[in-house]
Amino acid sequence: EVQLVQSGAEVKKPGESLKISCKGSGYSFTTYWIGWVRQMPGKGLEWMGIIYPGDSDIRYSPSFQGQVTMSADKSITTAYLQWSSLKASDTAMYYCARHGGYYEIDYWGQGTLVTVSS
């Protein structure tokens, strides 16, 4: 059974750094793109970018390029999303998302709520 299990909710202050994780299991982690989707409170879904754990190829959405860093550790089948300096506007739910053969999102993590507040 394919599973994506994300790290728990975070409460941070503006300017702090953060790294959230997504552990994949039940499939070949290195042969599927895995990405991140943001959902701000009461808003729609925003595709942030994807990484191919097999060779760490990364494609960022221009809207998120330079704002976040994606990475993956294939030895522990875990993908990461990190910020070096959080802003209040980063407050959102973040979902990790496996992309299938047609680049559809065929599996979703349960979400990690990130709250940034002074």
Place this chain on the structure above:
Amino acid sequence: DIQMSQSPSSLSASVGDRVTITCRASQRIDSYLNWYQQKSGKAPKFLIFAASNLQNGVPSRFSGSGSGTDFTLTITSLQPEDFATYYCQQSYSFPYTFGQGTKVEIK
């Protein structure tokens, strides 16, 4: 970026109704169009890929059609568990943009 536009943004319908949601791409995306369902407080659920292919386990009352720039999601005989927000997404070119969502509410 390819812009995805859904209509309507929301609709009210009754159990048993036929519901159609439209998704339009700002440029041709062949059949690289996917649909998701999201219930309040939950992660999205994958419904349809490549415009018309149902994910395993998705009820047959859901169907998708279209190619190029215009696509539809149809729910025949709406069930109580179908009240949710539906999103289309193109996976033709980076970034893989979503539509703004269509909220299906109970009339």
